[in-house]
Amino acid sequence: MLEEIKNTAAWIREQTSGFRPEIGIVLGTGLGDFAEQIEAAYSLDYKSIPGFPVSTVEGHKGRMIFGTLEGRKVVAMQGRFHYYEGYTMQQVTFPVRVMQQLGIRYLFVSNASGGINTSFRVGDLMVITDHINLMPNPLIGPNLTELGPRFPDMHNCYDKELIARATAIAEQENIKLQYGVYVGGTGPTFETQAEYRYFKAIGGDAAGMSTVPEVIVARHMSIPVFGVSVITNCGLSDEIGDHEDVQLQGKKAGVKMQRLFRRMIKEL
Numbered sequence: 001m002l003e004e005i006k007n008t009a010a011w012i013r014e015q016t017s018g019f020r021p022e023i024g025i026v027l028g029t030g031l032g033d034f035a036e037q038i039e040a041a042y043s044l045d046y047k048s049i050p051g052f053p054v055s056t057v058e059g060h061k062g063r064m065i066f067g068t069l070e071g072r073k074v075v076a077m078q079g080r081f082h083y084y085e086g087y088t089m090q091q092v093t094f095p096v097r098v099m100q101q102l103g104i105r106y107l108f109v110s111n112a113s114g115g116i117n118t119s120f121r122v123g124d125l126m127v128i129t130d131h132i133n134l135m136p137n138p139l140i141g142p143n144l145t146e147l148g149p150r151f152p153d154m155h156n157c158y159d160k161e162l163i164a165r166a167t168a169i170a171e172q173e174n175i176k177l178q179y180g181v182y183v184g185g186t187g188p189t190f191e192t193q194a195e196y197r198y199f200k201a202i203g204g205d206a207a208g209m210s211t212v213p214e215v216i217v218a219r220h221m222s223i224p225v226f227g228v229s230v231i232t233n234c235g236l237s238d239e240i241g242d243h244e245d246v247q248l249q250g251k252k253a254g255v256k257m258q259r260l261f262r263r264m265i266k267e268l
């Protein structure tokens with residue numbers, strides 16, 4: 001496993017003339033536009049990268065973009081691998097481990113999720129303050145001791161200092177932020193109404209099908225994480241959202257997220 005990770009990282013280094021990103025960014029459903037803001041130096045399709053699985057989900061472009069943003073060297077994943085697609089947790093988290101080998105010192109993650117906090121509205125941005133993992137843990141199996149400990153601590157999983165910076169920037173930029181706990185389930189079904197109530201009862205604010213595995217492996221490797229979720233629907237509402245409106249709200253929220261990420265990266 002470790003050898004595969006290192007081989008892939010070495011291959012990428014070769015393709016990108018030794019490009020050394022400082023910041024890794026994972027772009028979730030509908031948020032791939034952000035990649036256009038990067039002054040791209042190299043772009044690699046997942047399908048060309050040895051060791052990478054191939055993304056099957058619509059709306060996910062499936063490539064890694066290397067370049068600069070606000071003068072900082074970044075690598076962005078346009079599209080991610082989900083457990084519900086049938087990949088193993090090792091496959092889902094493989095790119096994050098590769099990005100660590102390439103040198104990233106921060107990981108920014110984003111996703112779309114269903115709000116279960118009743119004060120949330122469609123189009124809100126939720127800063128992820130913590131998560132509840134309802135998927136298999138990606139660290140099950142022999143520990144990769146070179147990467148991190150057998151029993152990694154998950155306190156301060158979402159970096160408090162980065163959250164505080166996001167709050168300060170959002171105030172200056174007049175971006176409304178919500179804060180909450182992301183519950184990661186396997187999908188691919190959306191939750192039943194009873195399940196949304198259950199997620200709320202156990203302390204969740206938003207429900208989704210990604211992010212948690214990547215964050216767990218990043219924290220295993222002691223990489224500080226910042227995460228934002230775009231609320232695209234409200235799970236506990238009786239109304240079934242108008243699909244077009246949900247997409248529009250998602251797009252608008254994506255623009256806010258991009259502004260926030262950009263300024264945070266500038267000020268890191």
Ligand code: HPA
Nearest residue numbers: 112113114190207208209
């Ligand atoms: N549940 C799970 N994942 C999601 C949802 C949801 O309601 N909305 C967007 N992704």
